[in-house]
Amino acid sequence: MEKTLSKPYKTVRYFPDGIKNCYNLNVTKGRRYLIRASFAYGNYDGRDIKPVFDVYLGPNLWVTIDFETQVNSQQTDIIHIATSNSLQICLVKTTETTPVISALELRPMGNNSYITKSGSLKGYGRYLSKSGPLLRYSSDIYDRLWNSYFKMEWTEISTALDVDNSNNYKPPKAALKTAGTPTNTRAPLTIEWSSENPDDQYYLYTHFAEIQELQANETREFNILFNGELYYGPLVPDKLKITTIKSQSPKTCDGGKCSLQLIRTNISTLPPLLNAFEVFRVIQFPQSETDGSDVVAIKSIKDTYALSRINWQGDPCVPQQLRDLSSSGLTGTIAAAIQNLTQLENLDLSNNNLTGGVPEFLNNMKSLLVINLSGNDLNGSIPQALQREGLELVVEGNPRLCLSGSCRKPSKKKVLVPIVASVVSAAIFIAVLVLSLVLRKKKSTTVEGLQLPPRTPMDTFANSPEPSFDQKSRRFTYSEVIKMTNNFQRVLGKGGFGYVYHGTVNSFEQVAVKVLSQFSTQGYKQFKAEVDLLLRVHHTNLVSLVGYCYEGDHLALIYEFLPNGNLKEHLADIQEKEVNPSLTGVFDYE
Structure with missing residues (x-):
């Protein structure tokens, strides 16, 4: 009998490729089985590096095999009830060493024996x-x-x-x-x-x-x-x-x-x-096997992207490091079969070569909490429905991707950006805009697209009707403003309106956030005038409005961020150097 015991250890199968390699066994759902695995390392490769790796039974960790601290041959068995008609035993690489196995045995047991309450x-x-x-x-x-x-x-x-x-x-x-x-x-x-x-x-x-x-x-x-x-x-x-x-x-x-x-x-x-x-x-094996319909969807995704068999053996959702499609060499558009994974919470498609647009169907996956599309070559606009509270959307590293409504169609011919020739012409341009505001203000206190009542320092926005912006302006909550500014960490400037802070939207788009001081009468007037300007006048040298916040006592305007500084600094620099400036990409946030 000792010879019979040593026989399984006389051969070894090793898995130098891939992270997870599996045996698929046909079983009967609900049947109790004795499952035994035998492992031996006898320096078969001449490297004398003792392997350490995990063994999974379906989606659950069964045992860790560690030849560094244990003897060179090990055996483990378990009595287990099959939860489907197939059973996967997977060797998962956890270090630089190579997983090995000598024998894998499956024996059906009597159904009236070894009954447990669980596990x-x-x-x-x-x-x-x-x-x-x-x-x-x-x-x-x-x-x-x-x-x-x-x-x-x-x-x-x-x-x-x-x-x-x-x-x-x-x-x-x-x-x-x-x-x-x-x-x-x-x-x-x-x-x-x-x-x-x-x-x-x-x-x-x-x-x-x-x-x-x-x-x-x-x-x-x-x-x-x-x-x-x-x-x-x-x-x-x-x-x-x-x-x-x-x-x-x-x-x-x-x-x-x-x-x-x-x-x-x-x-x-x-x-x-x-x-x-x-x-x-x-x-206890708490992790349930992947739902059958999800397996069908995942196999469809596998076929779409021609994924290698090594990375998609066994239960496709485990272990943890194999749950996403990050850095998998995916090409083409985002596969439609993904929408069939209705219970998916984290979709990680980052660092691939995906092209095309961000599909609307992702919004139908209500369980999604995180979508990571960074590091691809996606283009077009992000659907507005995906820019919602409670969904973390990561899209940096897609240079041709933009927010919904902010994509500008390229001109048929390349043209030079207009350059204002001198400080005098710039001053005239600003003066004309200000004069236009003053004249219109005298005619009426009603601004097209925005209704604002007079305000005293002790008034709150909660007692005022909400301003009506054009449809291109996105509304943000005050909590989103706090998050985008990292709790108002970096100040860009300060004026009668209040402070201006640096912020980030969708983890990649830089913005300037102007927050109205609740006790600033002058700031409130500036706010009215500024919104009127931005809604009526569109010019290369005027910053565009990304969105706004109007929540209780909190009022803020979110602009695109222009990194070249403000107009005051450029005019001062131009006057000192006596050179002709380019005003493109500068704006006085204050």
Whole structure:
């Protein structure tokens, strides 16, 4: 049998390519299986670099294989109920080392055995024998591994007779033909183990059969205690027939120390005996498998972008580092199949070579919290519906992409930007604009496109009707203003209106945010005049209005940010240097 055990370790399969490599196994949904994986590293590659990697069962981490701290051969098994008709066992690369596997075994179990309230079972089987061989198939019809276990303070008893093992667990008959009893017949039979985590839960399965011929005056009766508390009893084992005592609910171990004791009763003339036992630790696999309809959508996306098989094996949503399509070499437009992932919360398509526009259908995916499209070559305007509160939209690194309504159609011919020839002409231009405002102001206090009542320093905007902007002006909430200015961190200027702050919209578009002081009468008048100017006059040398904020006592105007400074600084610089300036790209934010 030792040769049989060593056989799986004589070969190895290794996976130098890709992050995740999977085995797809056909199973029956709802069926209970024993799944066993064996691993060995014998320096097959001559590099003597011991691998460390993770093993996933479906979408959940099963075990971490670490040859750096453990022996060169490892084996792990689990009893698990299949949740679909396919099962993926995946080796996931977590370091620079290469994952390896020697054997993967799948055995169907009886459905009326090893029933738990939740979770799967990771454990081992033991039978009480001083030097018995390893027992597995064909001794065990389920191919469980039974190792001998014996303590110095015990005495071994055995029988050559056949022992009936007919119940839901069917341990090997060979395991039931031997048993251990305490050498001190008045002492308990004790089995102890340590729990790494005090919150770990355990299920116990103890197998008993009377294999001695008892005299008329002999009795064997005992209680079973777990961590000092009565677990079952009293028990009188049946002669040459199995009795299995199982946990009805999971057990925890106080202080990380676990103890199983068999203690004879007062009427018993013989010490307790135990033929075999199993201890399993509960493993919770909380991550559900990807929904079937989502799998279909993801396969469609895979076909659209011709993704490599290595990156798309097993459950497509795990582990964490494989959940997005970032840096995957995607080309073409954003695949329409993405909209079928209705429960998707984070869509990461960054750092690819995607072209075309940002599709409107992304707005129909109501579960989306983050859309990362940065580092592509998308073009056109971003749909207004995607510029909403509660959705983080990241689009930097797409030079041909712009906000909805802010895209300007390119001219058929290249033309030079108008340059104002001298300081005098610039001054005349500004004077004409100001004079126009004054004359119009005298005619009426009503501005086309904006209705504002007179205001005193103690008035609040909550008592005023909301201004009506043109449809190209986006409305922002005050919380969005705080976020875009990083809590008003960088001041660009200050005037009678109030402070002007530097800000960022959509993580890439720089803006200047003019916030009206709540106690500034002059600032309120400037606000009226400025909005009138921006709504009536459009010129290359005038900054454009991106949006506004009108919320309770908070009023702000958001402009495009021009990095070349304000008009005052340029006029002063021009006068000092006596050179002809270009006023393109400057504006007096104050």
